[in-house]
Amino acid sequence: MSTLNVNSIQTAGGASPVLTADIAKNSELIASSGSSIVGHIASGAGGVATTVQAKLRESVSVIDFIPVALHASVANGTNVTPLSSYIQAAINAVGSGYAGGVVNFPSGDYLLGTTGITIPTLVKLIGTGFDSVALRYSGTGTAVAVLGTIGTPVVKIGIHGMAIYGSAGSVYGIDMQYCPYVHASNLRVYGFQVGVSIADCWNCSFDDVLSENNTQDGFNISGADANAVLFTSCQAVSNGRAGVYISSGYAVKFVNCTFEINTQYGVYITATASIRPTAVSFDNCYIEGNGTFEVYSDAPTALVPIGLTFKDCYFEFLAGKAATAIRLVDASTVDIDGCAFDNRAGNYSYSLYMAAGGSLENIKWGNNSDTSTNGVYSEVYYINEQKLESCAWGRFTVSGAAIATQRGFGVSVAYISTGTYEVTLNKARSGTGYCIVANAENGASYTSMICSASPPSSSTVFRIAVTDSAGTAADARTVSFVVYD
Numbered sequence: 001m002s003t004l005n006v007n008s009i010q011t012a013g014g015a016s017p018v019l020t021a022d023i024a025k026n027s028e029l030i031a032s033s034g035s036s037i038v039g040h041i042a043s044g045a046g047g048v049a050t051t052v053q054a055k056l057r058e059s060v061s062v063i064d065f066i067p068v069a070l071h072a073s074v075a076n077g078t079n080v081t082p083l084s085s086y087i088q089a090a091i092n093a094v095g096s097g098y099a100g101g102v103v104n105f106p107s108g109d110y111l112l113g114t115t116g117i118t119i120p121t122l123v124k125l126i127g128t129g130f131d132s133v134a135l136r137y138s139g140t141g142t143a144v145a146v147l148g149t150i151g152t153p154v155v156k157i158g159i160h161g162m163a164i165y166g167s168a169g170s171v172y173g174i175d176m177q178y179c180p181y182v183h184a185s186n187l188r189v190y191g192f193q194v195g196v197s198i199a200d201c202w203n204c205s206f207d208d209v210l211s212e213n214n215t216q217d218g219f220n221i222s223g224a225d226a227n228a229v230l231f232t233s234c235q236a237v238s239n240g241r242a243g244v245y246i247s248s249g250y251a252v253k254f255v256n257c258t259f260e261i262n263t264q265y266g267v268y269i270t271a272t273a274s275i276r277p278t279a280v281s282f283d284n285c286y287i288e289g290n291g292t293f294e295v296y297s298d299a300p301t302a303l304v305p306i307g308l309t310f311k312d313c314y315f316e317f318l319a320g321k322a323a324t325a326i327r328l329v330d331a332s333t334v335d336i337d338g339c340a341f342d343n344r345a346g347n348y349s350y351s352l353y354m355a356a357g358g359s360l361e362n363i364k365w366g367n368n369s370d371t372s373t374n375g376v377y378s379e380v381y382y383i384n385e386q387k388l389e390s391c392a393w394g395r396f397t398v399s400g401a402a403i404a405t406q407r408g409f410g411v412s413v414a415y416i417s418t419g420t421y422e423v424t425l426n427k428a429r430s431g432t433g434y435c436i437v438a439n440a441e442n443g444a445s446y447t448s449m450i451c452s453a454s455p456p457s458s459s460t461v462f463r464i465a466v467t468d469s470a471g472t473a474a475d476a477r478t479v480s481f482v483v484y485d
Contacts, residue, residue, distance in 0.1 A: 082113025095120035114139035124158030148178030166192035266290035271299035281309040289318035298329040329358035348372035419473035440476035
């Protein structure tokens with residue numbers, strides 16, 4: 001067998017051997033920059049020639065910035081080395097260019113440690129799903145921050161396909177400030193004070209985001225520029241205060257969302273001294289088993305939430321949880337339509353309770369399926385735009401020295417003696433100023449009768465006295481009355 005002597009291989013012109021050049025070329029390919037000398041072109045007509053390096057750099061895998069020695073432990077969830085500096089380096093590499101880009105997170109468990117990460121403009125974090133990618137944060141601040149300012153917003157970022165876990169003392173899972181055009185999807189945020197904080201962010205959308213077991217709120221919406229924010233198929237479950245806490249926002253919409261088993265409120269709506277939620281809607285949402293109220297609207301300032309809509313929502317009572325589905329103290333222009341208040345596990349005491357002590361007007365209730373015990377209850381009425389609290393009305397008939405039938409709102413009636421009837425209000429009057437209007441009639445003959453209310457014996461009890469035209473006490477057949485506070 002003959003042996004090839006590579007040193008004898010000559011070029012076509014008989015010049016130097018090619019081996020030296022080949023070795024040099026192989027060294028270039030093996031080097032980290034080797035992909036820069038390998039060409040690439042897309043298949044099909046019109047493809048533009050580039051290099052493999054340029055093509056691969058169109059997106060970045062976070063693994064490319066994590067030491068190789070840690071790759072296996074990240075993949076199998078046994079890593080104990082904080083990775084936030086490596087992850088931030090990958091984000092910064094993508095975010096340094098004008099066009100931004102994508103940082104991919106392969107399946108794995110990414111320990112952030114006590115330092116969170118920050119996302120700049122035009123950068124998207126994309127994992128393989130919140131059941132396969134986990135970011136674990138043990139600090140006392142924010143795990144994932146998107147921090148713009150009023151003059152320099154952070155624009156068009158994305159967070160997709162991962163779970164973000166906090167620990168005791170962690171404040172925010174995701175903290176967004178002045179960041180328009182955010183898109184977040186397929187996320188789980190767990191174990192913070194606030195799962196997702198959205199302050200002064202506009203034209204944003206959240207799809208399939210689960211925020212649970214946070215000590216305060218699942219979602220918190222605030223700021224004068226929280227405009228046109230859409231939540232679709234999101235869930236807020238088992239949070240310490242509210243599923244969603246809304247103190248501002250214009251044209252904020254929740255579609256097919258769930259607010260369930262939060263310690264105090266499924267939905268809490270309030271306002272500040274300078275801004276208020278306006279045009280906030282809930283469409284086909286599921287609201288169940290929250291501790292204090294399913295929905296609560298109460299503002300401590302002169303501004304009140306305005307334009308609240310609940311359309312085709314489903315409310316379900318759970319024993320030991322909220323006895324009132326919707327309680328309104330401060331709100332203007334509220335439309336509750338096509339909702340179901342179910343009794344599969346028991347009955348709400350009230351489906352809608354409109355409470356005195358605040359500012360309520362223009363409340364619309366229609367086409368709802370209501371199985372609550374007491375239905376809709378209001379302590380507040382408006383007549384000619386004047387607010388009247390603790391308002392009650394009643395109509396009763398008398399037969400055989402007894403109350404035969406009675407119907408009313410917020411009252412009960414007892415027979416005392418001939419021509420004297422005692423009325424008890426379900427709720428005490430709020431002050432000393434009140435007005436009682438009563439009238440009586442005495443059957444088919446409509447004999448003239450005199451009807452008057454006596455001074456109240458307490459804040460809840462007064463009497464109605466009826467006499468005939470001669471001033472003699474006599475029972476009326478029917479007495480009607482209205483009380484204004």
